[in-house]
Amino acid sequence: MRIVITGASGNVGTALLRRLAEDGGHELVGLVRRPPGDDAPLPAAEWVRVDLTDDADAGALRAACEGADAVVHLAWGFQPSHREDHLRELGVGGTRRVIDAVVATGVPHLVHMSSVGAYSPKHDDSPVDETWPTAGVPTSMYSRHKAAAERLLDRLETDFPGVVVTRMRPGIIGQRDAGSALLRYGLPALVPSGVLRHVPVLPIDERLVISMVHADDVADAFARVLAARAPGAFNLSAPPPVTAHQVADVLGARLVHVPSGVVRAAVSASWHARLQPVDPGWIDMGYAVPLLDSTRARTELGWSPTTDAVSVLAETLEGMQEAGWSRTPVLRPRSVAGGLLRTLRRGPVSSRREP
Template identity: 30%
Template structure:
């Protein structure tokens, strides 16, 4: 296949480039002038197209002659104004879809997120029948849901569209995701112990498993107009994992408890203050309803639809993935290097 990727210079995007090249695809990556090409410079045969999601002419040129568009580029930070999120995540997706349609690209794979359907409550082995919530946890969730619906609604006999929802993507080369931020907070000693009497479980998705799911979906004739959860073969106990990460990297596990009343007040105050655009645009809040949900609410997902429709099976198990992550952290110079530059 001839593939165009947006977000190819990012964490999951880089692994999807690897997956496509490993398969023998020809890969073109949309990059901005200031993109950090990093790993991509070492991948043989990758072609670069200069532009961004707001440049319609560049998008049309990038889509010329490709068989599939993988759309990963998004604003994924936990801070920003409504305009910032909407411009990148929604308008940018609309622009790319229009370019793909104009160039008669036959397939469009959108990388979405389970965050699009999170409502702040427990989700146990949830499947794709779950609807979008009436109230979203944050602007990221809201705009990913909006873009996902636009992509799925564009499915037609000329353009097959689908959305892949990997949960908690993790693994080597991640510098900005949930796991580096978690390690940064452990190293700083700022992560409170929010564990309760009952375990909190989560589905996660190792980077190569997520990349494989995207590539398999691009080859299937059964995915048109559908969204799919993808995850590792087994879920994890969130607080047991945090303790293990602390042990692996010689960090102190969380021990400071916070009363539920105080915690609720802190979340309410932070979310009130972060409605001010000047503050929201510059830095992440110290605590948020979204972040609290990830740490205190079970969120596990049923991946049987992905297995049925495009043969998804995780190829890397949790223990192997963890070993690869630890080896990579040591390779780059340890925890200090991993968390350098993490905004928290």
């Protein structure tokens, strides 16, 4: 199969390239804004430079999709968090541009990376299946944009029923090599990664419980969907749900219960003051989104996660502590010196747009 993958050099994209290469026989095309160098430890793929926020790149996007058996849309943005216009143009506008290219070139299968963040707020901690509403958490820009992308997919299914549309809705996706990228999204440039080895207390609401899954297991689910051309939505989560106490245990910290409203206020104040890059919507979403029931993926795809969620958490936190990385522009190594240099040249990550 000829498979076109947007965001192929990122957390899930690199895992998917590895997984599809195991199958063999695929022609892989990676659409990215910053193609990786020849030294990147990735399977052979054709790399096409495309900016999904730019209508001027529509021609290159459509040309890459010509003759494709499937398009996998992974590209999304987390920073700059103080520029919602740009993040929406990438997430929602980028999805619209990918859909337009799929329709224009007659691609028969679109696989879209949605998220647990697309779901409406939970009622309790009972896992939900794929029929749960996808109206998002209104106070989270990430969640709003994921929900808006789902509405574009609804319209695609209605207007072009011949296109098979698959929506993958994973929990938080982790792997060691994403450590540096996660640190750039979540920590000020001045803070070294090693500080995460010395966290004495974790001041969060003890009610936190989240779904997690390993990037390699997500990639396996994508490969199964592509092979079966399976339509519809699939939740992806590894057992057990990760609790606040387990996060503290993995960090070697003592959990100190702080109500989520207090945590949100502190995050909001520090974000507005440009002291750290995480917007308060992530706190709202963390306590609002439901846990995931992955029965459909297990029964219809034969999918089963190989890494439990607590191990995913431990590997991801270890990657953050050690600034885990890979040789792609998205997963590049993080350092305090490098972060400071970029801040001096282009401003803080929460306000700038990468070139």
